[in-house]
Amino acid sequence: MTTLQAEPHVRVIGEARVLAGLDGGRVDLQRHLWIHGPQPELNREACTELAEAVGLRGRGGAGFPVALKLADLPASGAETVVVNGSESEPLSLKDRLLLIQSPHLVLDGATALANALGARRLLIAVHDAHAAASVRAAIGERGPATLEIHVHDTPGRFVAGEARAVLNSLDGGRAVPPGRRILPTRKGYQQRPTFLSNVETFAQFAVLARLGARAFAATGIASEPGTQLLTVSGAVERPGVVETPTGIPLDAVLRFAGAEPGPVLLGGYHGRWLPRTDGVLLNRPESSTGIVLALGPETCPLGEVHRVAGWLAAQSAGQCGPCVLGLGSLADDFGRLLRGDQAGWHDAQRHLGLVPGRGACAHPDGSARFLTSALGIFAEDLRLHLRTGSCGRPVLGVLPVTSSPEASRG
Incomplete structure (x- = not known):
């Protein structure tokens, strides 16, 4: 088994x-231009x-078409472009990489769109200190520019990476998604039309340009x-981005990574969760976050899921009952069904039916989807736990x- 590397x-x-030239470490401006050439x-x-023309979509979780985002902005364009680098999903490393x-490929895509939209500022929201330092160094390497470019440090909590939570943080508020689901293209940074997307989207646009x-194509x-870009991890011989x-x-990705059999x-x-991988193609929405994790046969699946369930609960923004x-x-x-408590299984089924569709943001829905999937895929392990209190494997x-940093409450 392997774990994700720093x-x-x-x-x-x-x-x-997008990953051209990265086998030699960080790419400075001179090497970046040698690899990719000037940005048009x-x-x-x-x-x-x-x-x-190429159906380019955002490479975060939502996968919203970039062309529609551009079309939804007013004729005057956008005052601000935001790069969402607050990748707080523990299984994803592509944006941080x-x-x-x-960093110059990301800056190329972001500045190209900012200039095209007549934006006055480019804001890069990052929660990882190493990534923030690299971007700040890249801005310095590029020299003076008419476009204001600022790197903003954001919290590293799971829900803080959601687009509207990032905008709240940039505006000086709490990094939690508001209940109102208003598109950034209508009301974004400082309540003004804003073009916002994640890191890989801007890098892909720089390549496309x-x-x-x-x-x-x-x-x-x-x-x-x-x-x-895929972050491949878990029970694999060759993890990475x-x-x-x-x-x-x-299946081709799993063979390439040397994955062990299993969900x-x-x-x-x-x-x-997928019990079988044959016939599955990695395109939208199947690979919207670019995360592929092979569980392997050696660990207790439900014990693993229970650890994540506790972590997801601790990541709550504290805004709603669900x-x-x-x-x-x-x-x-x-936790109770792991110990063989039948009532724990019944309560899980009941709660999973109550949570989706009632939250102030997407966190309850996404968490319920993950847990519901686990109960279906690991049904045999579930029966063992309910019958004997264990499946016989360690976690x-x-x-x-x-x-988990201290959860924000409000």
């Missing part, structure tokens, strides 16, 4: 684009046409061509959880 290995299946200047119409090792739509699937063509079979988690702790009470109850339910910690 500095993940860089691997490529097919052609290296584009107007808003050209940016929209490029994004639409880009900010640390290829250089290659053009035809060359960009030379790999991947027709509906959303190009490449994607992998660049692959979109639409690649999941696979896609989408992280708001994702779902999150504060519901996720806490579910963590307790899973090895294949599913990592970070130490």
